[in-house]
Amino acid sequence: MPATLDKATILDALRPVQDPELQKSLVELNMIRNVEMDGGQVSFTLVLTTPACPLRELIVDDCKAAVGKLPGVNTVTVEVTAETPQFKGNSGGLPDQEGIPGIKHIIAITSGKGGVGKSTVAVNLAVALAQMGAKVGLLDADIYGPNTPNMMGLGSANVAVEQGPQGERLEPPFNHGVKLVSMAFLIDPDQPVMWRGPMLNGIIRKFLYQVNWGELDYLVVDMPPGTGDAQLTLAQAVPMSGAVVVTTPQTVALQDARRGLRMFQQLKVPILGIAENMSYFVPPDRPEVSYDIFGSKGGETTAQELGLPLLGCVPLEIPVREGGDNGLPIVLADPDSASAKALVSIAQQVAARISVLALTGDT
Numbered sequence: 001m002p003a004t005l006d007k008a009t010i011l012d013a014l015r016p017v018q019d020p021e022l023q024k025s026l027v028e029l030n031m032i033r034n035v036e037m038d039g040g041q042v043s044f045t046l047v048l049t050t051p052a053c054p055l056r057e058l059i060v061d062d063c064k065a066a067v068g069k070l071p072g073v074n075t076v077t078v079e080v081t082a083e084t085p086q087f088k089g090n091s092g093g094l095p096d097q098e099g100i101p102g103i104k105h106i107i108a109i110t111s112g113k114g115g116v117g118k119s120t121v122a123v124n125l126a127v128a129l130a131q132m133g134a135k136v137g138l139l140d141a142d143i144y145g146p147n148t149p150n151m152m153g154l155g156s157a158n159v160a161v162e163q164g165p166q167g168e169r170l171e172p173p174f175n176h177g178v179k180l181v182s183m184a185f186l187i188d189p190d191q192p193v194m195w196r197g198p199m200l201n202g203i204i205r206k207f208l209y210q211v212n213w214g215e216l217d218y219l220v221v222d223m224p225p226g227t228g229d230a231q232l233t234l235a236q237a238v239p240m241s242g243a244v245v246v247t248t249p250q251t252v253a254l255q256d257a258r259r260g261l262r263m264f265q266q267l268k269v270p271i272l273g274i275a276e277n278m279s280y281f282v283p284p285d286r287p288e289v290s291y292d293i294f295g296s297k298g299g300e301t302t303a304q305e306l307g308l309p310l311l312g313c314v315p316l317e318i319p320v321r322e323g324g325d326n327g328l329p330i331v332l333a334d335p336d337s338a339s340a341k342a343l344v345s346i347a348q349q350v351a352a353r354i355s356v357l358a359l360t361g362d363t
């Protein structure tokens with residue numbers, strides 16, 4: 001073995017390898033750790049900026065190729081872990097916001113109107129992130145239709161309430177790797193929405209600050225439709241890493257989405273991108289055809305017009321609805337389906353954009 005093979009040589013070989021999204025050297029980003037050598041066997045840890053990194057394989061391959069080229073190296077073993085960087089707040093963000101200790105990122109899933117699949121996207125995003133190894137919570141802030149408990153298989157769960165020194169604390173139920181609190185756990189389903197309204201601000205604050213969330217990489221918030229009090233309360237209370245706008249390809253849905261989007265922009269919450277849902281329908285008995293039930297290309301056009309990324313297009317598939325009804329989200333029930341793949345890809349892009357934002361302040 002040549003005498004030149006030491007840790008410094010290995011780090012030098014890795015120095016030109018960049019994180020494709022951050023466009024900086026992995027070594028300079030401190031993403032390469034624990035370099036070890038044993039004869040011609042080299043091993044190190046690659047610390048990604050999110051467990052949901054979409055480019056994981058590519059980065060590992062680049063690292064292996066760079067080190068494998070060194071004379072004397074026979075095998076390269078890369079252990080992959082992740083440390084999600086903490087969100088530091090937006091410049092120009094609202095005053096008096098109070099972050100939640102232990103929670104690195106809060107992500108709002110929003111839309112201009114109901115029924116576009118916001119909860120479906122929120123639930124599947126949360127579960128997909130958890131599947132990839134992230135610590136995830138889901139806050140259902142929809143006072144009109146709090147249906148994430150059913151979608152998460154927690155329809156009959158209760159939040160345990162404990163009395164601590166600082167008052168009441170809620171213990172969130174947990175399923176599919178995700179901790180959940182929902183309006184459904186606290187409000188009487190038969191109570192008219194007009195009575196629920198004034199409780200909203202208090203409940204959202206309780207859900208943020210009086211829940212045993214523990215350490216979370218991501219807290220996903222399923223918002224009620226529109227541009228109302230819940231959005232305002234949330235944006236005023238906590239610094240949010242970003243919002244995902246869900247829409248269908250329909251023109252009216254897109255007009256609503258634009259309104260929702262503008263509200264978050266005014267609240268200085270970065271828009272991570274647009275997720276188009278119910279993009280097309282493939283009949284189960286005729287997989288060779290595809291119907292654009294709600295029009296086509298709406299999400300793409302809006303994304304282009306507004307200079308935002310289109311994070312993905314989720315088809316209308318019967319098992320997505322069944323997964324919602326049965327409490328087994330499609331990303332778990334049928335990971336190979338087109339909708340599950342689109343949802344996982346959306347989750348990865350959201351995670352990647354949030355990491356870039358946290359590290360550079362730029363999406």
Ligand SMILES: Nc1ncnc2c1ncn2[C@@H]1O[C@H](COP(=O)(O)OP(=O)(O)O)[C@@H](O)[C@H]1O
Pocket residue numbers: 111113114115116117118119120121145147277278314315316317318319320321322324325339
């Ligand atoms: N891609 C999809 N394919 C099939 N059904 C869907 C899809 N997205 C949502 N749904 C169904 O449409 C209904 C409304 O979705 P939901 O997520 O509750 O919308 P929102 O939260 O925006 O009101 C639910 O019954 C859900 O299961």
Ligand SMILES: [Mg+2]
Pocket residue numbers: 118119120142145147222
């Ligand atoms: Mg909903």
